[in-house]
Amino acid sequence: MMHLSSYFTVVAISLLFSFAPSSADTHENFVQCLYNYPHNTTSISKVVYTQTNSSYSSTLDFSIQNLRFYNASSKPLVIVTPLDVSHIQAAIICSQRHGMQIRTRSGGHDYEGLSYVAEVPFVVLDLINLREIKVDVENSTAWVQAGATIGELYYSISQKSKTLGFPAGVCPSVGTGGHFSGGGYGFLMRKYGLAADNVIDAHIVDVKGNVLDREGMGEDLFWAIRGGGGASFGVIVAWKLKLVPVPSTVTVFNFPRTLEQNATEIIHKWQLVANKLDEGIMIRINMVRVNSSQSGKPTVQATFESMYLGGVDELIPLMQKSFPELGLVREDCTEMSWIDSVLYMAGFKSGQSTDVLLNRTQLNGLSFFKAKSDYVRDPIPDVGLQGLWPLFYEDEAESAYVQFTPYGARMDEISESEIPFPHRSGNIFHIQYGVSWQEKGDEALQRHVDWIRRLYSYMEAYVSKSPRAAYLNYRDLDIGVNNNGYTSYSQASIWGLKYFKNNFNRLARVKTKVDPLNFFRNEQSIPPLMLKGRK
Template sequence: MLINCTFDVNASTSTNSSIEAFVNCLSLRPNTSNLITRAIYTTQNASFSSVLQAYVRNLRFNTSSTPKPLAIVTPLEKSHVQATIICARTHALEMRIRSGGHDYEGLSYVSLNPFIILDLFNLRSIDIDLQSDTAWVQTGATVGELYYNIANVSNTRAFPGGVCPTVGVGGHFTGGGYGNMLRKFGLTIDNVIDAEIVDASGTILYRKTMGEDLFWAIGGGGAASFCVVLAWKIRLVQVPEIVTTFNKALALEEGASNLFDQWQHVAPSLDPNLFIRAEASVRLLDTEKSLKKDECKEQSWIQSTIYFYGLPMNSSLEVLLDRVPAMGVLYGKHKSDYIKEPIPKAGLDILWKKMIEVDNTSMQFSPYGGKMNEILETATPFPHRKGNLCKIQYLSYWKENSIEITSRNIEGMKEIHNLMTPYVSKNPREAFLNYRDIDIGTNANKTLAFAIDYFKGNLKRLLKVKAMVDPSNFFRNEQSIPILPIKKHIR
């Protein structure tokens, strides 16, 4: 992100005055036990940079030119969240909400306007009730911490969340997170039964008091458009004591294209207990075609999450508590697509050739079907249900801090994404909110094209909820639900 700025002494003085007034406002707000001053970091604080960078998960948004917040508030209790919202509104400061930092475009910790960050990483308690097979999970917890806590009390309980254990629960849940149990149990939001939130007035609400419209909206519509989620109440699912996993690599010369063609025709209709993800990447392989019995690993569900993440099978469960990704923090770019019809073989040949040319982009194809076919598009704001064969995630990572390398990798991904246009969903070209992609548009120019890609026909109801619960548009970012008249073309 490159920004050209002019220096304005009066603006600087005004900004300093605003942040001083904001901090003073926080210190005057009532709280139950912890002094909020211990949770405030301004640019004058020696720990400011380390707190800011601790949950930056994309180095593209951690450069000298990246806009920095005026302050970071790291709540130690619920009242600190309430105070931050009230004081930010009072002093007209934009607020970004961060619970893990894995948002692909850095929207939870970057803004072009004067802003503060509300970072929820201290609110991470997990309370599991096996009698009711439910749990309350605060949004600052990670998916890995949730899995670890579940495994410590039961080897036959699980939660259908994502593969990456360092992802924060807050954003992952509200965007419609998914993982290896997608086809068996659906999405995270399909297994959320209550939530504790703070609204724009600073009031704490639960499902019963917030109402079904707002509860529906935060379950797949991106809560950062409507409120701050403090905690989710989730439904645990039953899993066998032993599950089976495998990972098989196959080169094009060994028939990988034919195998992928077969996969896309059958994967969505397989038994829901079976999840076979296909991944296409450019690398050197030395493999055989057939899947051998000894390549199938029998292990517990919790061990399978570690294995699927890419760590050794004998890894300690404590690796799930690590908050920094196993591969480290890199530069990256992501996109998404949905496939409704199998890609013809000629199209596959073109795709593989382009991937070899681009070299640094991989594609993950996650099959649908099963439970995803049983849930209506309108049941949650997440509309990508029946009729999809699979979801695609395009990924590109690199280590070098170079404008040239960054540009080459992003442009290479765009080339592959454009090449896929004839083979993916159309009108709209659907996209996954949790694979945030700023290229599809923003709300800055008062258009809704990006939101239609994310939410399809559910956008109309989301707009109504936004206007009802946050008419001043306090909760906002570049791709939040805006305050706009409902246009005729939204159906």
């Protein structure tokens, strides 16, 4: 499956580019173009869904992870769920010929719905059928198709080895296509870096319909798609991963502390030590509103969530030496296999089968959702934390969270320019802010979005500056957007420097080389340099 020889289809595409898109073109012309395209093996007609198709809505809705976009007015004219690479090639070539934009979806977790919502005529290329995974234990590698989820990847690794893992995210239903191309945080990041740091090859279909591996695409493009977002450069079909060693036993704990239990002081100490701890331990903090067991009134609970690559006998002395303020004891800890720790961190109940990782739907159902992100380079003083807590007591914060993820160790060792993801040495932790709600309607949406924007504004004094950095995988259109047509480099820099810092210019240069006419574009796609000033 993963050998390039099985991917290539010799196609005469030059004529297709001689046709300029016409306003008279319709999606019917696009669909007819798909049907006429020479395919490798499987007819494309079985995987094309127009809005009149009885399976259109269920196909579109299946991978939507945010109710903000569930009934969006801007729906795709066509959905294509390719069964092989020739279907992707056809969609790319025919979209250009008939003036359609492409949005590529793997897991549907884009926080702003960019993989399935657009304000222009567009096609969703849903990679849900391209999810094959091949694990090579002997060489500690795996090929994973971009439509597979990280849960499916973890499961496949665990079926072949008890001492191999992969450093990717916590939520099992996240798609590997977008997750790896944006970076990929997880509980192994202090030991092994990001998911993108451990990608060693890839297959991508470019704007001309060519299928390229690392050698064929060249090191510039290979650099760009590992942290720069794949959707700006083509359609990623598969990743080759370097798997990492994990011990047969790891130790986990979820340790809650409320404000009445000195959470503020413990968080302050955490800021001083979390990025300096042994590389085998990751302790993140998840802060939410709860009712106080003492007064019954709302308070803030900080849960210290941790995974340690080793046994509890090693962990406890380490914690007593470096972080005694937490008060962790053996009874708070549980030893288990790495794959069971994946289930534990994802919130599954103890004893559940690893088969649950194959479930592509959300664990706790869907909600309306908005998130933002920050990076912290100096500890937030106690007064800063004290000012944060009242925001949790507002009505809109009932299902809100603030999450601190520590840096240090391997994350400090990798250069800012090694891949496009630039947030490395100097950061002591990363922040994710999130708010969700169940109420329908514009009024509820505006109230909750206003709340998280006020939270974000409050935190400005305590986070990175010039630029105020952000994480691509926690997509946030508030920090700047492209216009509906072509966007200048300077306009895109408003958001681009926040995600990519000094790597943004190199990303634009790669874009100029591989997609000069800016076919692969969205509200936060990398612009080509040559379009500078073009409207």
